[in-house]
Amino acid sequence: MDSEKIRNFCIIAHIDHGKSTLADRILEKTKTVAERDMEQQILDNMDLERERGITIKARAVRLNYTAKDGETYIFNLIDTPGHVDFNYEVSRSLAACEGAILIVDASQGIEAQTLANTYLAIEHDLEVVPVVNKIDLPSAQPEKVCQEVEDVIGIPAMDAPRISAKLGTNVEEVLERIVTDIPAPKADTSAPLKALIFDSYYDSYKGVIIYVRVKDGVVKVGDTIHLMATGAEFTVTETGYMTTDRLVNVGELSAGEVGYISASIKSIGDTQVGDTVTLADNPCAEPLAGYRKVNPMVFSGIYPADGAKYGDLRDALEKLQLNDAALSFEPETSVALGFGFRCGFLGLLHMEIIQERLEREYNLDLITTAPSVIYKVTLTDGTVQYIDNPTNYPDPSVLSMAEEPMVKADILVPSEFVGNIMDLCQDRRGTFKDMQYLDDTRVTLKYELPLNEIVYDFFDALKSRTKGYASFDYELIGYAPSKLVKLDILLNGEIVDALSFIVHTDKAYARARKIAEKLKENIPRQLFEVPIQAAIGGKIIARETVKAMRKDVLAKCYGGDITRKKKLLEKQKEGKKRMRQLGTVEVPQEAFMSVLKLDE
Amino acid sequence: MTGIYIHVPFCAKKCPYCAFFSEQYGRKTVDNYVKAVIRNLQLYQVNDTVDTIYFGGGTPSLLTAGQISDILEACSKYLHLYQPEITFEFNPTGKRNTYLHDIHSAGVNRLSIGTQSFSDSQLKLLGRTHSVNDGIRTVETAFQVGFNNISCDLMLALPEQSELILHETLETLVKLPITHVSAYLLQIEEGTPFSQNQDLLARCLDDDQSADRYLQTVHFLEDAGIHQYEVSSFAKKGFESRHNLKYWKCVDYLGIGAGAHSCYMGKRFYVPEDVSQFCDGEHQTEIILSENPYDREERIMLGLRTVEGVPAELVKSQKIPLFQKAGYLRIGENGNISLTAEGFAVSNAVISAMI
Numbered sequence: 001m002d003s004e005k006i007r008n009f010c011i012i013a014h015i016d017h018g019k020s021t022l023a024d025r026i027l028e029k030t031k032t033v034a035e036r037d038m039e040q041q042i043l044d045n046m047d048l049e050r051e052r053g054i055t056i057k058a059r060a061v062r063l064n065y066t067a068k069d070g071e072t073y074i075f076n077l078i079d080t081p082g083h084v085d086f087n088y089e090v091s092r093s094l095a096a097c098e099g100a101i102l103i104v105d106a107s108q109g110i111e112a113q114t115l116a117n118t119y120l121a122i123e124h125d126l127e128v129v130p131v132v133n134k135i136d137l138p139s140a141q142p143e144k145v146c147q148e149v150e151d152v153i154g155i156p157a158m159d160a161p162r163i164s165a166k167l168g169t170n171v172e173e174v175l176e177r178i179v180t181d182i183p184a185p186k187a188d189t190s191a192p193l194k195a196l197i198f199d200s201y202y203d204s205y206k207g208v209i210i211y212v213r214v215k216d217g218v219v220k221v222g223d224t225i226h227l228m229a230t231g232a233e234f235t236v237t238e239t240g241y242m243t244t245d246r247l248v249n250v251g252e253l254s255a256g257e258v259g260y261i262s263a264s265i266k267s268i269g270d271t272q273v274g275d276t277v278t279l280a281d282n283p284c285a286e287p288l289a290g291y292r293k294v295n296p297m298v299f300s301g302i303y304p305a306d307g308a309k310y311g312d313l314r315d316a317l318e319k320l321q322l323n324d325a326a327l328s329f330e331p332e333t334s335v336a337l338g339f340g341f342r343c344g345f346l347g348l349l350h351m352e353i354i355q356e357r358l359e360r361e362y363n364l365d366l367i368t369t370a371p372s373v374i375y376k377v378t379l380t381d382g383t384v385q386y387i388d389n390p391t392n393y394p395d396p397s398v399l400s401m402a403e404e405p406m407v408k409a410d411i412l413v414p415s416e417f418v419g420n421i422m423d424l425c426q427d428r429r430g431t432f433k434d435m436q437y438l439d440d441t442r443v444t445l446k447y448e449l450p451l452n453e454i455v456y457d458f459f460d461a462l463k464s465r466t467k468g469y470a471s472f473d474y475e476l477i478g479y480a481p482s483k484l485v486k487l488d489i490l491l492n493g494e495i496v497d498a499l500s501f502i503v504h505t506d507k508a509y510a511r512a513r514k515i516a517e518k519l520k521e522n523i524p525r526q527l528f529e530v531p532i533q534a535a536i537g538g539k540i541i542a543r544e545t546v547k548a549m550r551k552d553v554l555a556k557c558y559g560g561d562i563t564r565k566k567k568l569l570e571k572q573k574e575g576k577k578r579m580r581q582l583g584t585v586e587v588p589q590e591a592f593m594s595v596l597k598l599d600e
Numbered sequence: 601m602t603g604i605y606i607h608v609p610f611c612a613k614k615c616p617y618c619a620f621f622s623e624q625y626g627r628k629t630v631d632n633y634v635k636a637v638i639r640n641l642q643l644y645q646v647n648d649t650v651d652t653i654y655f656g657g658g659t660p661s662l663l664t665a666g667q668i669s670d671i672l673e674a675c676s677k678y679l680h681l682y683q684p685e686i687t688f689e690f691n692p693t694g695k696r697n698t699y700l701h702d703i704h705s706a707g708v709n710r711l712s713i714g715t716q717s718f719s720d721s722q723l724k725l726l727g728r729t730h731s732v733n734d735g736i737r738t739v740e741t742a743f744q745v746g747f748n749n750i751s752c753d754l755m756l757a758l759p760e761q762s763e764l765i766l767h768e769t770l771e772t773l774v775k776l777p778i779t780h781v782s783a784y785l786l787q788i789e790e791g792t793p794f795s796q797n798q799d800l801l802a803r804c805l806d807d808d809q810s811a812d813r814y815l816q817t818v819h820f821l822e823d824a825g826i827h828q829y830e831v832s833s834f835a836k837k838g839f840e841s842r843h844n845l846k847y848w849k850c851v852d853y854l855g856i857g858a859g860a861h862s863c864y865m866g867k868r869f870y871v872p873e874d875v876s877q878f879c880d881g882e883h884q885t886e887i888i889l890s891e892n893p894y895d896r897e898e899r900i901m902l903g904l905r906t907v908e909g910v911p912a913e914l915v916k917s918q919k920i921p922l923f924q925k926a927g928y929l930r931i932g933e934n935g936n937i938s939l940t941a942e943g944f945a946v947s948n949a950v951i952s953a954m955i
Contacts, residue, residue, distance in 0.1 A: 525807075527949050528926060550811035552948040553831060556784050558620055559605055559656045560847045561861040561870070562902065563889060569901060572952040584922070 003187035003256030005071065007178050008213065009129075010078040010093045012121060013103035014111035014471060018133040022103060022165040022174070023079050027244060029171055030063040030075065060096070060199070060211055060258055062241040062248075067179045075178060076241075076258035078198075091120055092273060096198045096213035096258055099127040099182030101174065102149075106132045106140035106162070109148050110438065112412045112471035118153050129181050130157040131174055136164040144439075152438055185215075187255030192284040193217035193225075195253075195261075195277040200268075202322045206238070208265035209247070212277055213258050215288060220252040224280040225263060228287040232270035233280050234263035268322040296328050296344025297405070297476065298351055298371045298455045299388040301498060302358070303340030305365035305578065305589055310339045316362035317341060320354060327354060332389065336498040336582050337367055337592075342389055345371075348455055367580075367592050369498045373451045376403040376479045390500040393486040396537065403479035405451040408433075411462065413470040415443045420465040428453035429504060449474075450482065450504070456596075487512055489519070490533040490540075491585045498592060512542035515595050522591040525549035530585050601682065602864070603652040603846045606637055606671065607857030608660040609875060616727040616797075619789035621859040621873040622658045632879040633857070634667045638674040640856045643883050648852065650679045652843035653686045655708075660689050665702030672707045685710055685749075685842045692730045692738035701745040710749040710841075711742050712782070718772035719765050722758050725800070727793075736776065743777040749839055751780035756817055757810035758786050759803035766813055767820070774824040779839035783817050784832050785810055811945045818941040831905045831944045848902045850894040856884065868893045897955050904951055909938025917954035 013019040063075040078093040094100065100121040104114055121128050130149050132142045142162045149157035161173040199211040212219075219225065223236045240250040241259040253259040265271055276287035304313045314331075321327045328344035345351040351371060358364050375387045377394055378401040387393050409430070413421050415437070425432070425447045434446040449458075454474065462470040485508055489499035499519075503511050512534035519532050523546050534542040554565050579586040610625035610633075623629075653675060655668070663671075668688070675681060687710040688703060700711075715735040717723050723730065730738075735752075742750055752773060756766070773781065788795050788804070795801075805813065818828050826834045830848060833841060846853050855862040858878040861870045869886040871878060878884055896914060903910035912920065912935055920937060923929045928943035928950050943950055 527923070527928065527946060527953065547808075549807065549946055549949060551785070551807040551814070552946045553785065553814075553944060554787075554948060556787070556832065559607060559654075559861055560853050560855060560863065562847070562868075562898075563861075563870075565901065566898075568948060569897075569952055569955070572948060573955075576952075 003189075003254075004184045006074050006076070006185055006187075006256045007099070007182050008076045008078070008097045008185060008256075008258055009099040009101060009178055009182050010097045011101045011103060012114075012117035013133075014105070014108070014113035014117075017103045017105040017108065017111070017114070018165045019103055020079070022101070022131070022133065022163075022171070023077065025165050025168050025171045026075075026077060026175065027061070027063065029168075029175060030065045060093075060242055061244050062258070065175055065179070068176060069179070073179055074257075078258070091124070092198045094121055094124040094126060095196055095274075097124075097126055098185055099129060099178070101178070102128050102130045103133050103165075104130060104145055104149060106134045106142045106145050107137045109141075109145050109442070110152050110412070112410050112444075112473040115153070115410070115412075116473040118155075127182050128155055129174075129177050130155060130160040131177075132157075132160050132162045133165050135162045135169065136167055148439065185256035187214075188216045189218055189255045191216035191255070192282045193219050193223075193277065193279045194284040194288060195219065196288050197227075197271060197273050197275045197277060200271045200273060200322055202268060202319050203262075206262045206264075208262075208268055208271050208322065210261050210263075210265070210271050210277070211242070211258070212253070212261055214253050214255050216255050216284065217279070217282075218252055218254040219261060219277070219279070221249075225261065225277050226280040226283055227270065227272070227275050227277055228283075229272050229275040230270050232265075234265055234270075236261055236263045238262040268318055271322075296326060296346060297451060298345045298347055298373060299342055300345070300351060300371045301332060301334060301337065301340050301369035301389070302329075302343050302355070303334065303337040303367045303369075303498075305367055307338045309364055312362065313341065313358070313364055313366075316358050316364060317343070319362075320357060324354070326350065334369075334391070334498045336496045336580060336587075337369075340367075344388070348457075348459070365589075367498075367589050368596065369592065370501045370596055371455050372501060373405050373455060375405075375484065375502060377401070378403075387502075390486055390502050391497045393500075393502055396485075402482055402484040404482040404484060406448055406477050406480045407451050407454065407474040408477045409447045409449050409454070409472060409474040411445045411447065411470055411472050412438070413443055413445065413466055415441055417466040417470065418443050418445065421445060421462065421470065424461055424465055425449065428458065429506075448477070450480075451476065452502070452504075485536050487515075488535045489515060490531075490535060491519075491523075491587065492528075492530055492583055493533075494583050495535075496582055496587075499595060508536060509541055512536075516542045516544040518594045519591055520544040520546055522594040523585070523587055526586060528584060601651040601851070602646060602648040603654065603843045603851070603853035604641075604646075604650055604675065604679065605654045605656060605843075605853055605855040605860055605862070606660075607855060607860035607871075608633075608655060608657040608663060609858050609873070610657065610662045611659050612662065613729065616793035617786060617789065619792050620658075623875050625662060629875060629879070630663060630667070633875060634663060634670065636879045636881075636884070637671055637856050639882070640884050641671070641674045642678045644678075644854060644856075646679050646854065648680070649682045650675070651682050651684050652846065652853075653684055654843045655686075655688045657689055659691060661691060661696070661699065665699055665706060668703050668708065669706035687712055687751075687841065687843055689714065690738070690742075692735045696738075697741050697745065700742050700747070704746050709747070710751070711747045712751040712753065712780075713738055713742065715739070715752045715773075716755045717758065718769040722755075722761060722765065722769075725759055726755065732772070736772070739776045739778060748777075749780070750776075750778045751782060751835075751841070752776070752778050754781060754783040754817070756783055756785045756813045757805045759800055759805070761805060761813060763812070763816060766816060770817065770820045770824075774821070774826065778826075779836045780841065781821060781826055781834040782832055783814075783821075783834065785814060814945050815941055818944075827907075828941065828944075829907050831947060845906070848905045850899055850902060858884075860884075862886075863893050866893070867891050900955055901951055904937075904939055904947065905944075907938050909936040911935055912937045915954050919953055923950060923954075 011019045060078045066072045132145050135142050146157045161170050163170040194216040195212040195214040197210050203209050221236050226233050238249040239253050239261045240248045278284045317329045326346045329341040332342040377385050379398050380400045430447040430449040436444050483505040484502050485505050487503050488495045516532050516534050529548045530546040532544045533540045609622045611622040686708045688708045689712045691714045718732050720732050821834045828834050829840050852864050854864045858875045859873040868889040871884045929939050931937050
């Protein structure tokens, strides 16, 4: 294959600026998908992605495009997610490309994710091709937005294609720009094989399928490949490219191409996204740089509602992890919830998505504990521990210093809402760093915030205080000393480990009261009174009581018809299965979940 | 000894809180229905002695006194009767002295009157067509024509039923010549007009108030010498309903009629709620619910509805001491465990915790 005719690119944008719609149009214009098969968001084929209108997984697809110069080009389009939680997916995609189409909404202008993704692309030495979308909107200001791209990002944009992905207007211009502006891959087919794994998934028939970008050399069916980080070796059974709905086995992939390799790989542990693939008998000297490995920032315990489903949960997590390098998990045990896993996520959305996928795609009923970040504690004997589970938080008597992770947050907001946002950040223990006007109406605010203040509901709070106009991005900047306490929740006098969490001293009382109230709402009345207490150390700081139930009786058994009574009894038995028995107290799953949503 | 339940699934007007099966009736249908009841009484060839007969509904008084007489004659003819308790459900509407006299003459010796409340505003709320006076007069008339075993139905936890309103109803009740009370907590059934009436639902009592009314009733009747012997049943000594006790004590009863339930000869079954099918069919259709009735679970669930309770060794639950301490149950000298009034009020939860 002539690598001069290859263009590897991705599309980056702030959420809702039209990334998936442009991808749809490109697929249509290049006749990759027949019009009759066209559906919206064709690359977002996960139900969840379509429902939420977001892209979670990166996806790669090959297209053919005959340009105005008469030549036919091969486009490898790699779709990327837009949400801040999924930055790592973006950076994986970028590593496989030479260029990125940057979409900016003609009415919204630059948003926090526009900046974040563009900087990521520039970091990866990609050619950035700006495109102004949604010119069909009455509020569109394409000239102003182009100027803004030049001023704020600093790349030439005055001749950027002005398009409407929705209506298909000027999409050809984008296709031409891909040919003219994005460089062909630098490829040396004669060098030893060097390919980057940028994604993988498990296929129940073929085993693990890895998506690669071949940088140098050639890989063919029958070759023995060597995965440099894990050391695993496999014989290639299939290799080729991806269409929107299937894999096309062409027998070989060469430098510059994007495609897949199937090699009867059984264990998901053997393939690590970011690893370099080479040939066993002719290895390359150095692995590729890969990309920044992402670390989970938010942790929570995930337990099967039915203890017998522990094995199923493990299998499901293993399968999801194959497609999601950022998901981490390890077994943990809770007195309250039994056997489960402590899982690490990139953020709250990531956590919600994993949870929903486990429940939908693997048909599991789950109980999730409150999300926690990783705290760094120094004990009086000088040892340093990282705590991702509140249960393991050390006793204050042996604690000499506690530190919590901090982030640098960039918030873009219309100037009229600056006051609201400052209040919010203040409330979330933020430190103001900087404020700049992007133009007359929009401001970027920079704050340092504790991560544990933004993992719960910061994004929602931002949106609700700005009529949905704020956008937000953050990155971890390290640890800072903090006054932290562990808050325990007691039911009927006994600590429920799954409900413990770590909180800043100043917020402990308010949080304790709220949790106690939430639990009271969610724990049904039982045959005995249930005291709910929140405690720091041994000291009770909040208390609520679920009164004993007084009425639960089926009065009438008419004419000897006992079926209703029997059904009721069956229902109660069934209901008990959804309850966790903690000592003498029965706690419904919802109670564990309710403490996750304190601000509703 | 076996009990016979005869179901009369006809109502002149359906009460807005009722979810039980009943149909609009025509003269001809009722005639055919009675024939089918008599035919089935014959076809079953009941061998066991029968000591209770119960006419329930629906509205049994939509049958003529002659038809009641025909059915009871058939009972004498086809069953081995022994000092039967013959109960008849009766609604306090209109002046029906003759009717009461006639069914008494036909052999009915126990009357269960659907008084429900002795407050006119509460009766109106229930959509009942009778007044407090109708209720009082019906009880008195029944007593006068010779009934000496009279039960009244009461509904508890009605919307806006204050302690005072209920107290007045109970005071009126115990002055009447009655031997028995059935007191039911109102339950909002799905699909009934009540369940759709938001205004009414808003005025319903909460669980705590409902429990208060229930316990108020238990204590009031106890003081009046009408003792609780089952979750919803109260009687003067010796006047406990022999028929209803069969349900809780796992004794056979045979139900005849569309929608009637039975536990008879080793199986639980019911007859489809289809009047024309019942009338036209030779033998009534039996839909089997269970072929092993009276298992441990059933015996506990049903037995614990009575103050007599069940043997502790049958229950064998570790929770017994806990519930005893909380005042939900007691252990009798005979080794039986039984629920207290407070325990009855939460009996679903207590029983399901022990099974």
